[in-house]
Amino acid sequence: MSVTEHTSVAQPAGNPGPATAKILSFPLNTWYVAAWDHEVTNKAPLSRRVCDKPLALWRTTDGRVVVLADACWHRLAPLSRGAVVGDEIQCPYHGMRYDAAGRCTHMPAQRTINPSAAVPSYPAVERYRFIWVWLGDPDLADPDTIPDMHQMTSPEWAGDGETIHADCNYQLVVDNLMDLTHEEFVHSSSIGQEELSEAGFDTTHTDTTVTVTRHMSDIDPPPFWLKNMNDKFPGFSGKVDRWQIIHFQAPSTVCIDVGVAKAGTGAAEGDRSEGVNGYVMNTMTPETDRTSHYFWAFVRNYRLESQTITTQLRNGVHGVFGEDEVMLKAQQEAIDANPEHEFYSLNIDMGGMWARRIIERMLAAEGRG
Amino acid sequence: MSVTEHTSVAQPAGNPGPATAKILSFPLNTWYVAAWDHEVTNKAPLSRRVCDKPLALWRTTDGRVVVLADACWHRLAPLSRGAVVGDEIQCPYHGMRYDAAGRCTHMPAQRTINPSAAVPSYPAVERYRFIWVWLGDPDLADPDTIPDMHQMTSPEWAGDGETIHADCNYQLVVDNLMDLTHEEFVHSSSIGQEELSEAGFDTTHTDTTVTVTRHMSDIDPPPFWLKNMNDKFPGFSGKVDRWQIIHFQAPSTVCIDVGVAKAGTGAAEGDRSEGVNGYVMNTMTPETDRTSHYFWAFVRNYRLESQTITTQLRNGVHGVFGEDEVMLKAQQEAIDANPEHEFYSLNIDMGGMWARRIIERMLAAEGRG
Amino acid sequence: MSVTEHTSVAQPAGNPGPATAKILSFPLNTWYVAAWDHEVTNKAPLSRRVCDKPLALWRTTDGRVVVLADACWHRLAPLSRGAVVGDEIQCPYHGMRYDAAGRCTHMPAQRTINPSAAVPSYPAVERYRFIWVWLGDPDLADPDTIPDMHQMTSPEWAGDGETIHADCNYQLVVDNLMDLTHEEFVHSSSIGQEELSEAGFDTTHTDTTVTVTRHMSDIDPPPFWLKNMNDKFPGFSGKVDRWQIIHFQAPSTVCIDVGVAKAGTGAAEGDRSEGVNGYVMNTMTPETDRTSHYFWAFVRNYRLESQTITTQLRNGVHGVFGEDEVMLKAQQEAIDANPEHEFYSLNIDMGGMWARRIIERMLAAEGRG
Missing domain, CATH: 3.90.380.10 (Naphthalene 1,2-dioxygenase Alpha Subunit; Chain A, domain 1)
Structure with a gap:
């Protein structure tokens, strides 16, 4: 030899x-692949855990990918078991709705929405057939640092x-x-x-x-x-x-x-x-x-x-x-x-x-x- | 809307x-339903965990419900796997017997019974088709506080x-x-x-x-x-x-x-x-x-x-x-x-x-x- | 009665x-049976956990039983999933080889073997159709103390x-x-x-x-x-x-x-x-x-x-x-x-x-x- x-x-x-x-x-200040592009749709949310965080992934009607924390602000029911309704996601338990920024847009049986009602939204980029997500400091999320x-x-x-x-x-x-x-x-x-x-x-x-x-x-x-x-x-x-x-x-x-x-x-x-x-x-x-x-x-x-x-x-x-x-x-x-x-x-x-x-x-x- | x-x-x-x-x-100072009435018999004990405590439930020959801790005083074998013998329950391992108050009435191969030999017995009431049990301070167990x-x-x-x-x-x-x-x-x-x-x-x-x-x-x-x-x-x-x-x-x-x-x-x-x-x-x-x-x-x-x-x-x-x-x-x-x-x-x-x-x-x- | x-x-x-x-x-300073004699061969290693330690058991070509810690020195891959090669055991991951004393005899792609490269070897005795192993202080391992x-x-x-x-x-x-x-x-x-x-x-x-x-x-x-x-x-x-x-x-x-x-x-x-x-x-x-x-x-x-x-x-x-x-x-x-x-x-x-x-x-x- x-x-x-x-x-x-x-x-x-x-x-x-x-x-x-x-x-x-x-590390958290980095991009990770959360899913293949075809796994994320406007039809139903995808549930995936990344870096120990449960995430709900879906697309708005114009095809933009959204990644939200997978727990409703109200009582933590998993949004990924809910429905995509237009450009929003609806909680399966009481119908709370959130937009792509994670802001609550609808609460059941009340007109006034608590201004703090929101779930974390994470930067996401679609590239190379993958959905890349950034779970760390969002100010540092530069798409140019996505691996080639x-x-x-x-x-x-x-x-x-x-x-x-x-x-x-x-x-x-x-x-x-x-x-x-x-x-x-x-x-x-x-x-x-x-x-x-x-x-x-x-x-x-x-x-x-x-x-x-x-x-x-x-x-x-x-x-x-x-x-x-x-x-x-x-x-x-x-x-x-x-x-x-x-x-x-x-x-x-x-x-x-x-x-x-x-x-x-x-x-x-x-x-x-x-x-x-x-x-x-x-x-x-x-x-x-x-x-x-x-x-x-x-x-x-x-x-x-x-x-x-x-x-x-x-x-x-x-x-x-x-x-x-x-x-x-x-x-x-x-x-x-x-x-x-x-x-x-x-x-x-x-x-x-x-x-x-x-x-x-x-x-x-x-x-x- | x-x-x-x-x-x-x-x-x-x-x-x-x-x-x-x-x-x-x-809370522990309260009544909880441990079982349906028909689940508890004089034929064989029922095993059920309530408030993290394993319990053995059975009836005496006159139909009274007994709730004991489900661990023999001797070596902790679960009494719920044993037999109901008349008004007593018999451990499946070595045949120790306990009465409705949880006092040991029989030990294998010895005439003298250790006076400390007992397992906890819990207050129980049969009402509304359910068996209610009280796991907290027994002095506070008032059947009038059972929910209607x-x-x-x-x-x-x-x-x-x-x-x-x-x-x-x-x-x-x-x-x-x-x-x-x-x-x-x-x-x-x-x-x-x-x-x-x-x-x-x-x-x-x-x-x-x-x-x-x-x-x-x-x-x-x-x-x-x-x-x-x-x-x-x-x-x-x-x-x-x-x-x-x-x-x-x-x-x-x-x-x-x-x-x-x-x-x-x-x-x-x-x-x-x-x-x-x-x-x-x-x-x-x-x-x-x-x-x-x-x-x-x-x-x-x-x-x-x-x-x-x-x-x-x-x-x-x-x-x-x-x-x-x-x-x-x-x-x-x-x-x-x-x-x-x-x-x-x-x-x-x-x-x-x-x-x-x-x-x-x-x-x-x-x-x- | x-x-x-x-x-x-x-x-x-x-x-x-x-x-x-x-x-x-x-106790650890004692002999325990790790396996029946027929379970340990020169053909393939046996995996067995004794006293919370994963062990790999095998025989040299002259039939002597060897008991090694079941984790390669390199990256802990389980040796018991590897192969017995003559008088040695080969790691399934990168081909590291160990002799009956647990000393590494072969490393992939390098001529020099790190002198510290070894896995623990435990005293073993074959007697009464069983393989007895000693996991404690090896200086105390006296086969005369094996139970009759x-x-x-x-x-x-x-x-x-x-x-x-x-x-x-x-x-x-x-x-x-x-x-x-x-x-x-x-x-x-x-x-x-x-x-x-x-x-x-x-x-x-x-x-x-x-x-x-x-x-x-x-x-x-x-x-x-x-x-x-x-x-x-x-x-x-x-x-x-x-x-x-x-x-x-x-x-x-x-x-x-x-x-x-x-x-x-x-x-x-x-x-x-x-x-x-x-x-x-x-x-x-x-x-x-x-x-x-x-x-x-x-x-x-x-x-x-x-x-x-x-x-x-x-x-x-x-x-x-x-x-x-x-x-x-x-x-x-x-x-x-x-x-x-x-x-x-x-x-x-x-x-x-x-x-x-x-x-x-x-x-x-x-x-x-």
Whole structure:
């Protein structure tokens, strides 16, 4: 086995932090995906818990997304069980109505409306097929800081995804995606291969991002990639060069540039014309301290017209991520059962350690260390 | 929409209390229904938790009801899983026996009985088809303070009921019954109609009771009442006058005088001869802080002989209250998920606010504020 | 009813302790059964929680049993979901490997292994068809202190058993087995009879053991024993002498010498030739404070060759112990529901009280009173 231990850290230089760690809390001054765009309608409200807050999501008649706290000002009945009435939401219990700003517009059996009658309304943005919500200080809610997931809606990419309800802290999913050597053990029948842990990798980072780059040369393609090569190059067989370029955007979005090309055709140097390329789009939203909404999609930049390939890829990734779900749940249970036990980190965890350091800075800035 | 805001408060005058509130604890120096009379027998003990205390209920051979703490003095095995042996109850584990006073009368394999061997016995009274139990200071247990539910056994009324295991604090059920404008939204297909929230109401109270009176004139009868009118007046159609007179007796009994009469025949002034009249009998017993035993019946004063009508009414109310069960559970969950959120009150909550004020005084008198 | 109250306490003389008691914690400086021998293999690890610690159990290629903490040093993934690879166990997540001492022997993608990388390894001994594990101070782990359960593997005894997952603290099972008068009430259809609580018993003890001896003379055999007598003495009917000699070994092993012989043939004096003799082998392992692994077997010293009798006896005891399971769970629930309520003890609890005193001394020696 050949192990290359070159890991380069661009800026700032130095070590990502201590060797041991605990599970982190979640920043609030940031955008999280609350739902897929198609889940939120003008017909009926959607109930979803984000960062331990129950939310009701719906659209006004002009299509604008509204996110309100899911508890009526009056007696806390969940608005998400009520009705969307025009541009307003109506409580299922006594018919209180609220507008998009969360202000009460109707009380049963009285003409005068208490001016304090309102429920919190949260900034929301629709982008990249997702509904993004900001639960922290609303004055800081800048849509320009929404993570870049443009491949989700770019005409150059096609694909689809799903939501996983993950029985673990969101940070465990980030760790999972920032180190893909686990594919050898967890996904041995689809995308895993021993060259993954043998290959070296480079790590760079900025104040809000981390990038981990791994190239494997002249290897046998694992089953998932052989199938994809044949979709684009019918009859292909032989060796490939493979890449995985992991782009982390704080606090919990991970877009992974993945692919293989015919061996020796220059993929590592930038010429991917003889290969297939996909992006694994992942963004994780804390539901509670120990559960997460894990939104993902797989997009490709070839044979964009084929819904068959879209469906095959979505089903294939569904199977792979099902293996992760089981492992992440087991890991969370072991963490709960061993409260005194801290994480230790290996060389392979360099990317995840930098991600953690960035999240820790976000939490410190909120005074929530 | 015509809204009349006249609310009259008899004595003492003034405001029922602050605009916001939290869920209340339960008084102990009061009678609660532990069971229907037919549930408690000389054949086998009944297990029921009341105010967080597990109880074993049974009858002696002469039919007297006994309520004991449901844990053997010896090793806490639940007596309710044992046997009734004559006038005594026998522990299922080692055969310890207790009499109606809770005194141990038999220990296995020994002649001498420890004089301290006993389990607590609680005052119990059988009345109005229910078994009432007193868990507080036994010196204060006066049967004359049992709420008046005489319609349950009066020859002038007929009907039947059921028990709901409600996944909420008992106070949420009291609130639900003290303001019936929720019928418009929760029970729109049976007894709800928009005139409910349009009509004004009067509120009066004493030290232990609250009464809320609402009359609606010259309205279309909702489906439930149209059916009942036809039971008494075959072929009836047209407008009705409708009334709801809610009688609260502290801490958790609510008997509601309900009915409709042909429009303009004087029901509001006291002549109900051209109408149908029922009583919704409700009494709620705390099981834990967030679950309740909700005993109810619907009785009527016409066509007393018809078991068909009794069954139809019981089934009809069963369906209506099933809609409340869902809402009450959702409300309790929202309360649990929003611990910092207090209740706000509207004009329609006047009755519930007075009920709450009376319960708060009972709790303060017990030093359990 | 004739009650004999002679109870003799050998050494030290005196009272076993106070009249009331609470549930005990579990000693750690002792051997507990973690598994049956056949449950632990070289093929796949076994997951089991003992004394609140999750463990992974497996065998090296030469058959030696290994017990490791079930959480990878790296990120706590449960090793028990991984693979046994030769003499090592491999983490299912990133392929870390550990040897029988718990030392990490392989890390993914790196040549150098952190010298601190290890998981705790616990002393384990295979004996009497069980795997015994020691979770306390390893310097004190002396295999000579493993309780004597030699009947499990002796050529003079034959039989089989099972594991019960008991929803109660281990101490409740010890109490159950140390006083068999409960058979009259819990097992009335199989082994119970009223002579059990009528008969006197003798109690003796040492620093680590307690023995309770009960003889019943000239009684009708209950169904279980009549069947066994007929297995050995076809056509038998009539009276028997019955014995129960309970051997407790601290902290939670109880082996019970049981049997009946034709009445008046000298069983109580030592001549059991006209009877049938079995041993109920029981050892309880705390899983958590309120759940236990309860390992049991029933062995006999006659008709050793008959697998039919082995199966009949195992099934018979399975039914009897099922009745105990229900009672023990109900008892634990009543204890949880009545946290202020202590145990009281009767004369019949003499054996259990001495057992408790010994366990209390073990806990005090560990500073865990």
